Amino acid sequence: MSAIEAIPVTVTRKAGNGCVDAPVLKERGQREVFCGLTGIIWLHRKIQDAFFLIVGSRTCAHLMQSAAGVMIFAEPRFGTAIIDERDLAGISDANAELDRVVAQLLARRPDIRLLFLVGSCPSEVIKLDLSRAAARLGQSFAPKVRVLNYSGSGIETTFTQGEDACLASMVPSLPPELPSSAASLLVVGALADVVEDQFRRLFSALGIGPVTFLPPRSAMRLPPVGPNTRYLLAQPFLADTARALEERGAVRLAAPFPLGVEGTTAWLQAAAQAWNIDPAHFEAVTAAGRERATRATAHYRQQLAGKRIFFFPDSQLELPLARFLSREMDMSLVEVGTPFLHRQHLAEELALLPEGTVLSEGQHVENQLDRCREANPDLVVCGLGLANPLEAEGMTTKWSIELVFTPIQGYDQAGDLAELFARPLVRRMRLVA
Numbered sequence: 001m002s003a004i005e006a007i008p009v010t011v012t013r014k015a016g017n018g019c020v021d022a023p024v025l026k027e028r029g030q031r032e033v034f035c036g037l038t039g040i041i042w043l044h045r046k047i048q049d050a051f052f053l054i055v056g057s058r059t060c061a062h063l064m065q066s067a068a069g070v071m072i073f074a075e076p077r078f079g080t081a082i083i084d085e086r087d088l089a090g091i092s093d094a095n096a097e098l099d100r101v102v103a104q105l106l107a108r109r110p111d112i113r114l115l116f117l118v119g120s121c122p123s124e125v126i127k128l129d130l131s132r133a134a135a136r137l138g139q140s141f142a143p144k145v146r147v148l149n150y151s152g153s154g155i156e157t158t159f160t161q162g163e164d165a166c167l168a169s170m171v172p173s174l175p176p177e178l179p180s181s182a183a184s185l186l187v188v189g190a191l192a193d194v195v196e197d198q199f200r201r202l203f204s205a206l207g208i209g210p211v212t213f214l215p216p217r218s219a220m221r222l223p224p225v226g227p228n229t230r231y232l233l234a235q236p237f238l239a240d241t242a243r244a245l246e247e248r249g250a251v252r253l254a255a256p257f258p259l260g261v262e263g264t265t266a267w268l269q270a271a272a273q274a275w276n277i278d279p280a281h282f283e284a285v286t287a288a289g290r291e292r293a294t295r296a297t298a299h300y301r302q303q304l305a306g307k308r309i310f311f312f313p314d315s316q317l318e319l320p321l322a323r324f325l326s327r328e329m330d331m332s333l334v335e336v337g338t339p340f341l342h343r344q345h346l347a348e349e350l351a352l353l354p355e356g357t358v359l360s361e362g363q364h365v366e367n368q369l370d371r372c373r374e375a376n377p378d379l380v381v382c383g384l385g386l387a388n389p390l391e392a393e394g395m396t397t398k399w400s401i402e403l404v405f406t407p408i409q410g411y412d413q414a415g416d417l418a419e420l421f422a423r424p425l426v427r428r429m430r431l432v433a
């Protein structure tokens, strides 16, 4: 049997329902997560003619500057309009000030075609009605510049929900599909351009199309949407965007997320089944990718197999990552925490998790730290705020935010994905040796 034949095309479930009906520990308490403004760091790279104007405080400006400091060397595609105590004097003044800042920005940057006003959590900002401001400014600068708004406030969002809020704000302005349109596929969720190109080639080779992506690379190429749109989520944190697309008639193709060989295959297969693609053709088109990914991950499986991993809730990527690490890397799952568990969007992932996995939703950071210390796992996946103290206690950690910044989806990134988990373990071994 060749290496390619040895890789199953279909997702094989062990007997039972995985974790579909598993109890979930619901926790409410202090959280340790970044706010939704963080999403701007990857979104501004994706939509190249957009600009993200944060309406916020100096704290927001500092967060963005330190998190994305590298941008000071380039013409940035985000900035902060700082609303401070002085502006509390009168809301009309704050609105006039915002209009002035936007007019100045658009005069200086004629390349901007889509402007997001991004709300934050200071009380001064909450008092401003940004949706009205977006409508007012949208009228002033139409048709050249579209103005949308969403909230990245830490009160309402964790860091990946900023992307959800951003994409959901775009959905009402997507053009309708033509009445005679054949079925089209919309891939939803920001992917690195290199990953997007790989998927585009695979869909084309499979005979699936037309294929569009949300977010698009340019605001001038917004994907059409309507009842003939079938959409695949590329990220697990897009509940509001999915709801908005379904209100426009689009239909979700249920699938696990495209992480690892198995997840990528099942994700592609969901589209292939909707397009009635011959299974033999699917096998032929995906064989080389599956083989490359299996070879690339084999080396890391040796380092990861048998190791015990603990996930703090942070990115909402936790369940798909846990599925990949347990089924393809033979890791043992101690606890899988997630900020929110969307049972419908994650049904296929839950079914693939080993029965008995401890799942938790929400956060009570002190309780979870106690459980983590008691379990003493080999590797902890957590936010930046927890990583340093845990490292100081002798634990090995992986920053969950890195998994959002790094291209990890698809066959050709499966090796990089495995390496992200193997690297801290190898580093710790070297330190100990």
Ligand code: SF4
Pocket (backbone or CB within 6 Å): 035, 036, 037, 056, 057, 059, 060, 061, 063, 119, 120, 121, 122, 152, 153, 154, 155
């Ligand atoms: S939006 Fe709120 S949580 Fe985020 S940086 Fe600004 S003040 Fe901090």
